[in-house]
Amino acid sequence: MGEEQMRQVIGVDIGGTGIKGLVVNEAGMIVVEIARATEACQGRKGILGQLNELLSELLARCAGVKAMGIASAGRVNVTTGEVVYATDNLPGWQGMPLTQWAEETFGLPAVADNDANAALIGEAWLGVGRGRQNLVMLTLGTGVGGANMFEGRLQRGAGWRGGDWGHSVLVPGGRPCNCGKQGCVEQYVSGSALQRLALEQTESTYTHGREIMAAAIKGEAAALVILEQYTADLALVIANVSASIDPELIILGGGVIHDHAIWWHELTNKLHSEGLAGRIVAAELGNRAGCFGAARLALERLYQDGSAWPGGSDKEEKALGY
Numbered sequence: 001m002g003e004e005q006m007r008q009v010i011g012v013d014i015g016g017t018g019i020k021g022l023v024v025n026e027a028g029m030i031v032v033e034i035a036r037a038t039e040a041c042q043g044r045k046g047i048l049g050q051l052n053e054l055l056s057e058l059l060a061r062c063a064g065v066k067a068m069g070i071a072s073a074g075r076v077n078v079t080t081g082e083v084v085y086a087t088d089n090l091p092g093w094q095g096m097p098l099t100q101w102a103e104e105t106f107g108l109p110a111v112a113d114n115d116a117n118a119a120l121i122g123e124a125w126l127g128v129g130r131g132r133q134n135l136v137m138l139t140l141g142t143g144v145g146g147a148n149m150f151e152g153r154l155q156r157g158a159g160w161r162g163g164d165w166g167h168s169v170l171v172p173g174g175r176p177c178n179c180g181k182q183g184c185v186e187q188y189v190s191g192s193a194l195q196r197l198a199l200e201q202t203e204s205t206y207t208h209g210r211e212i213m214a215a216a217i218k219g220e221a222a223a224l225v226i227l228e229q230y231t232a233d234l235a236l237v238i239a240n241v242s243a244s245i246d247p248e249l250i251i252l253g254g255g256v257i258h259d260h261a262i263w264w265h266e267l268t269n270k271l272h273s274e275g276l277a278g279r280i281v282a283a284e285l286g287n288r289a290g291c292f293g294a295a296r297l298a299l300e301r302l303y304q305d306g307s308a309w310p311g312g313s314d315k316e317e318k319a320l321g322y
C-alpha cells in the first residue's frame with residue numbers, strides 16, 4: 001500500500017501545561033503536528049475550546065482523517081470515553097464525556113485513554129518497547145504517570161486506575177500530595193519533585209531541573225547531592241514495580257528523561273544489586289509518545305469497526321489489540 005493510500009488518524013495529548021496533536025498514517029508517519037500551551041486554569045470550557053481549535057486545525061489541514069484518539073491526564077473510562085477522575089491540574093475536567101463530545105462535534109469515530117497508557121502504547125508501537133509484550137511505563141513530568149502492559153494488553157484496572165504508580169506511597173506520612181494522600185511517589189520522583197529537592201538545599205540556587213543537570217555536569221556538589229537523592233528514590237520505585245509486575249522493561253519517560261545521560265549511570269548502579277539495571281530504558285518518542293499512542297487507539301477503533309488492518313500481513317500488529 002502506498003503512503004498516500006494509507007488511512008490517516010489524529011492523536012491528541014492533553015496535559016496540565018500543554019496540548020499536542022498530530023495526524024499520522026497507518027505506518028506511524030507524521031503528516032501534520034501542532035502544539036499549544038494549555039490554559040488549564042480556565043477549567044473545562046477553556047480546555048475544550050483549545051481542544052476544539054486544535055482538532056479543527058488538524059482536520060482543516062488533513063481532509064482524509066478517519067478517526068481521532070485523545071489522551072488525557074486523569075483516569076479515563078475507555079469503554080465510555082469519560083474522564084472519571086481528574087486532579088486540580090485540569091479543573092472541571094472530571095466527568096467530561098470526552099469521546100462523546102469529539103464524536104458529536106466532528107462526526108468521526110473517537111476513542112480516549114489516560115495519557116500514560118497512551119504513552120506506553122506509543123512506545124510499544126513505534127518506540128523503545130517495539131516487539132515487547134510485558135512493559136511498564138513511568139512518565140516523570142509535572143506529576144508521575146504510570147501504565148502496565150501484560151501479554152500485549154494494557155492493564156487498565158477495574159476502576160481505570162491500573163498502573164497509577166505515581167500515587168502509590170513511597171514515604172508513609174511524607175509530603176502531602178494533590179490526590180489527598182501523603183508520601184506519594186509523585187512527590188519524590190516527578191520533575192517538580194526534583195525542583196523542590198533543589199529548593200530545599202540551602203546552598204543551592206537552582207530554580208529549574210535543567211539548571212540542576214547543567215550544574216551536575218560541571219560537578220557542582222549541591223547538584224550531585226540532589227541527583228543522588230533523586231536516583232535513590234527512583235531506584236526504590238523501580239524495585240517496587242519489579243517486585244509487583246516483573247516486566248521485561250520499565251520505560252522511563254517525561255521531561256526529566258531529557259537529561260537522563262547525566263544521572264542514568266547513578267540510577268543503574270543502584271539497581272545492579274537487584275539485577276534490574278538492564279531492565280530500565282529511556283523512552284524514545286519524547287513528548288510525542290502520548291499522541292502516537294492515541295493515534296494507534298484510533299486506528300484500532302477503525303479496525304474494530306470492520307476495516308482490515310493495513311497491509312494485512314503483519315500478524316503481530318493485528319494481535320496486539322491494546
Ligand SMILES: [Zn+2]
Pocket residue numbers: 166167177178179180181184186
Ligand atoms: Zn498522590
